[in-house]
Amino acid sequence: MKKVQETDRVIRGWLEEVRMDVLKEMQDPLAISEKSSRKDLVTNIDKSNEKKLVNFIRQFDPEARILGEEGSGDVVQDMKGHVWIIDPLDGTLNFVKQRDNFAIMIALYIDGKGILGYIMDVMHDIIYGGGPEIGVFTDTQKLRTPDNLTLREGLLGVSGPMLVHDRYHLQAIDEASSGVRIIGSAGIEFIQVLTGKQNGYISHLMPWDFAAGKILSETLELSVTKVDGTPVDMLSSNDVLVSTRNTQKDIINMIR
């Protein structure tokens, strides 16, 4: 395994390469299928992105075990050794309906420790990436730790269904915040929190939805836990809360 700095450069190169392919492939009609429901879609591009990323990773890291949303990786049942967790296209519904507001995400964990995470906002061509050893960077700037805002002081990203069904008293939490926002892509929501545009985000997420964002958020001293404040399980779905520490405290107090 190469040094973290070199790995960082290599991963950014993969993301740029996959992005160029996406922009080209978007000019042709998409092949769209439903997964669990008509609101849970997958396209030919989700699948081709994942195959490309799996190939890149296998060539680069012979020790890799790969957990990917579309299943072209490995069956990963523990976090031992080098575990790569990838979301080849996050926010597929946005991708299909908007051609905007979607992401590609890559995370590397070694023996359960987050080493490097990457969220690429494809249409804005910005990669938010890095980890505890090197900090979080875009191409042009180093991100600083967002202000430690309370719930009341900021905007909260939420899952639409969780808001409507008032999970965890989310409607009261909404009322206590400055307002809620719904974007429809976990990756883009994590970017909002990393850049201080929202002070938190709550949603039901799979490992590939939060693996990269968790590394980046924790590097910037944000908290990433289940909504009740307990640790997330890296290998299953969780109701995840990413937020400033003060917002996390406020939310945990409200759901008790």
Add this chain to the structure above:
Amino acid sequence: MKKVQETDRVIRGWLEEVRMDVLKEMQDPLAISEKSSRKDLVTNIDKSNEKKLVNFIRQFDPEARILGEEGSGDVVQDMKGHVWIIDPLDGTLNFVKQRDNFAIMIALYIDGKGILGYIMDVMHDIIYGGGPEIGVFTDTQKLRTPDNLTLREGLLGVSGPMLVHDRYHLQAIDEASSGVRIIGSAGIEFIQVLTGKQNGYISHLMPWDFAAGKILSETLELSVTKVDGTPVDMLSSNDVLVSTRNTQKDIINMIR
């Protein structure tokens, strides 16, 4: 009054000029006050933008009566003659909390007929503007009429409070759509509908929130009415639905 094409060029110039001022002023601390609540804010920049726009309009159009959000225009009680409706900074909460996702809007009505409308996405530096005589343009492209999607086929922008309080059965409408999104700026939501990224938007809006978007939307054969399908009142607040015609039909059927 000048020709529509010339007026179009002049208004785009004002918007670019005000935008440059906003970017400069954003580097200093904002002076923020609460209006009706802690979620309804106004800043020094809302006010200075409005003063600049009012000055531009008065110099350009001596017949102008001006309805502006911050009150530096006129008291306008009918739509006779030249009525300019301006929102100097739409999405002030986003502006304050995110420094992103806010708009400047200008509309010109003559004897109640929408002539020209402009929505500037300030941070992306894109003006969506025009009207029935010249079509809708950005600097680089002419917008085409969005596909006439049904409710089920697309994403719906909504007001957070209206969704939480289930106004107009909005939770069932959400369920019937492909999903809801919440951006927090009427101007940016109108842009999503104009560009086909959302097939509709529902919110409680003041005249300056929808005056420009209505002209642009109708030019692209989208419908702009109250949620029950009746005409909006240009001089008071309305629960507004902007959408494709098929989505409008679906929503009206659901709220009956």
